[in-house]
Amino acid sequence: MNLMEEVKNLVFPPKCPLCEKILERPGICQSCRSSAPWTEEGAALRQLADNIPCAAPFHYEGPIRAALLRLKFHGCASAAGPLGDALGLCAEEAYGAAFDLVTWAPVSRKRRRRRGYDQARLLAESACRRWKTKPVRLLRKIQDNPAQSSMKDAAARTENVKNVYQAEGAPYGKRILLIDDICTTGSTLSACAQTLLNAGASGIFCAAVALTGINAENQQEYGKE
Numbered sequence: 001m002n003l004m005e006e007v008k009n010l011v012f013p014p015k016c017p018l019c020e021k022i023l024e025r026p027g028i029c030q031s032c033r034s035s036a037p038w039t040e041e042g043a044a045l046r047q048l049a050d051n052i053p054c055a056a057p058f059h060y061e062g063p064i065r066a067a068l069l070r071l072k073f074h075g076c077a078s079a080a081g082p083l084g085d086a087l088g089l090c091a092e093e094a095y096g097a098a099f100d101l102v103t104w105a106p107v108s109r110k111r112r113r114r115r116g117y118d119q120a121r122l123l124a125e126s127a128c129r130r131w132k133t134k135p136v137r138l139l140r141k142i143q144d145n146p147a148q149s150s151m152k153d154a155a156a157r158t159e160n161v162k163n164v165y166q167a168e169g170a171p172y173g174k175r176i177l178l179i180d181d182i183c184t185t186g187s188t189l190s191a192c193a194q195t196l197l198n199a200g201a202s203g204i205f206c207a208a209v210a211l212t213g214i215n216a217e218n219q220q221e222y223g224k225e
């Protein structure tokens with residue numbers, strides 16, 4: 001830890017994102033680590049449309065679900081640090097050094113203003129510390145579409161994110177790690193991936209903090225946004 005980090009830890013003591021206990025250094029506390037709903041070997045792979053893989057360290061359950069809801073809806077931005085770190089480790093185990101750039105699935109400008117931050121970007125920034133790099137913006141959400149959580153099924157989710165993203169920056173010829181908070185049916189990640197591939201990206205690898213079960217009753221509440 002450098003001096004800046006030590007001062008920051010004094011002013012804003014790091015908290016476990018799962019039980020919210022104050023810790024000496026940022027991370028997930030030992031007891032939550034042992035009880036967290038880890039995916040198999042900490043890196044389950046879900047195949048999204050077009051054979052794009054998505055790795056995630058956790059299942060969307062119990063304390064992970066609560067922490068992601070705090071991050072998305074209750075202003076708890078600090079949870080992005082340790083959760084993004086777990087995501088980064090998982091992506092590294094799943095993909096090694098297979099990607100050249102890291103980006104994230106953005107929320108709309110309107111949503112970001114209301115929330116004060118884009119949670120997927122914070123997760124990507126935290127994951128990138130592992131590789132001593134920073135995520136680059138390659139996507140813009142050009143429509144403020146209804147929340148994915150309000151869609152009744154997978155087909156509606158796919159339709160809802162059509163033509164919602166636009167590529168920017170320089171994805172051409174790049175292998176890209178694409179980060180989001182939660183992967184449900186993967187419609188958001190697939191729409192983002194397709195936009196990047198159409199803009200010339202040569203490969204897409206996805207990673208999320210948590211995978212949800214893919215059944216109808218699990219569709220509520222999990223939307224991007």
Ligand SMILES: [Zn+2]
Nearest residue numbers: 016019029032
């Ligand atoms: Zn804890």
